[in-house]
Amino acid sequence: MVRMDTVSARSNLALIHFVRDELQRLGVRARLTFNADKTKANLFATLGEGKPAGVILSGHTDTVPWDGQAWSDSPLAGNVRDGRLYGRGSADMKSFIALAVAHAQTFLDSQAPFAVHFAFSYDEEVGCFGVRELIADLRDAGIRPLACIVGEPTSMVPAIAHKGVYRYKCCVRGKEAHSSLTPRSVNAIEMAARLVGKLRDMAEGFEREEPRYAGFDVPFSTASVGQFHGGIADNVVPRDAEFRYEFRDLPTADAYAMQAQVVAHARSLEPAMKQVAPDAGFRFETICEIPSFLGSAEDPVTRLAQRLSGERRTTLVAFGTEAGLFKNAGIPTVVCGPGSIEQAHQPDEYVSLEQLARCEAFLRGLAGTRELA
Structure with missing residues (x-):
């Protein structure tokens, strides 16, 4: 075999x-x-x-x-x-x-x-x-x-x-412009970075606050970003960005609640994006959900x-x-x-x-x- x-x-x-x-x-x-x-x-x-x-x-x-x-x-x-x-x-x-x-x-x-x-x-x-x-x-x-x-x-x-393994892809749509005209654009990379920052804050919160589960090498849930793609040139405000991330949740944790936090933060960012470009925003895809x-x-x-x-x-x-x-x-x-x-x-x-x-x-x-x- x-x-x-x-x-x-x-x-x-x-x-x-x-x-x-x-x-x-x-x-x-x-x-x-x-x-x-x-x-x-x-x-x-x-x-x-x-x-x-x-x-x-x-x-x-x-x-x-x-x-x-x-x-x-x-x-x-x-x-x-x-x-x-x-x-x-x-x-x-x-x-x-x-x-x-x-x-x-x-x-x-x-x-x-x-x-x-x-x-x-x-x-x-x-x-x-x-x-x-x-x-x-x-x-x-x-x-x-x-x-x-x-x-x-x-x-x-x-x-x-x-632990469980929950992986997602986030696609960010902004609005491109010449980099000298940034107020007329929505920078997809920068908006994605705000969501990546949220994931990092969550990961630090798990490490700081989550009750430990003795026996695991890492006795708390984790969150991490594994891939990030975006941009076409230094002088073009990027219209699109994409990143992938995962949660590895303890058996006592709730990965769906973790993902809901990420989505909620993304939705809170969208109104300002849509004021510049009505079709701007965040889209999520599930890669895998292993309980x-x-x-x-x-x-x-x-x-x-x-x-x-x-x-x-x-x-x-x-x-x-x-x-x-x-x-x-x-x-x-x-x-x-x-x-x-x-x-x-x-x-x-x-x-x-x-x-x-x-x-x-x-x-x-x-x-x-x-x-x-």
């Missing part, structure tokens, strides 16, 4: 069809749900048809690109050396998917009182878009899983919370993951996953998988064979489980 190029900008169908065919060989039918142009698909399959409910093993099939990174070998080589499997997606998160599929027969032979579901999605890395279709498909089909294990790289330590995740150490699925992983502790992770979407759909969820996020998205991404062995033991244990708690 590491040797399959499934960068988010490209198709994931080679991997999805490979898994579908492997399952078909075992007599398991997979459900595929496609994106609009049929170039990408989610896969959902049930191993143990007829059992009353099941545990989802969830993974995303897409990877981030490697453009401009200094790799020692091809990112698609999938080489094993010095006790490590190298390649894009080795840690994030094809190893978990591959190991789950490799244990399909084990799950089919299992005497566990629940089925195992495979839920493999597209476009997680760019906004968790595919899994929303997958979850909707489960709801429409009347499938109500008992629990979900998202196999993101946590070094096999069960994770019970992560935060908050499970519990007391959830049966968390206790199950602890028992299978041999870990008595739980952890919190800084990165976003699909876990919040499963949890919001009413499915108790935990995040636990092989590898470390410190290797993910990096040149020479790798997962250790020791981590793969621990995940194998985890999956074999799941097949042998007689109860979730």
Whole structure:
């Protein structure tokens, strides 16, 4: 699977069809749900048809690109050396998917009182878009899983919370003029800068005032601007500007309220802009909204993951996953998988064979489980 190029900008169908065919060989039918142009698909399959409910093993099939990174070998080589499997997606998160599929027969032979579901999605890395279709498909089909294990790289330590990721684009329309005639213009960059300043004020407010959530590397919500574009020449007052920004909200915070503050500040700036140019103003687009995740150490699925992983502790992770979407759909969820996020998205991404062995033991244990708690 590491040797399959499934960068988010490209198709994931080679991997999805490979898994579908492997399952078909075992007599398991997979459900595929496609994106609009049929170039990408989610896969959902049930191993143990007829059992009353099941545990989802969830993974995303897409990877981030490697453009401009200094790799020692091809990112698609999938080489094993010095006790490590190298390649894009080795840690994030094809190893978990591959190991789950490799244990399909084990799950089919299992005497566990629940089925195992495979839920493999597209476009997680760019906004968790595919899994929303997958979850909707489960709801429409009347499938109500008992629990979900998202196999993101946590070094096999069960994770019970992560922040949300909410990204937006702001497009500012002003009115151009020669730079010697600024009173006749609306400077889009300058108006955008006022909104960027608001975001910075909010970020400093989170750091200064928000109640801390112990366990996160940064124990408060954050706001930041990632891109800014505008202007065509030094002596032309810019008509247009655009910037992108994000909130990473604690599970106890409200990202929609944060965005509402930004929009309200923009609307307060518009009357003066429109006095000069009636069509001037701010327009917002949503890039992605990935909800935060908050499970519990007391959830049966968390206790199950602890028992299978041999870990008595739980952890919190800084990165976003699909876990919040499963949890919001009413499915108790935990995040636990092989590898470390410190290797993910990096040149020479790798997962250790020791981590793969621990995940194998985890999956074999799941097949042998007689109860979730």
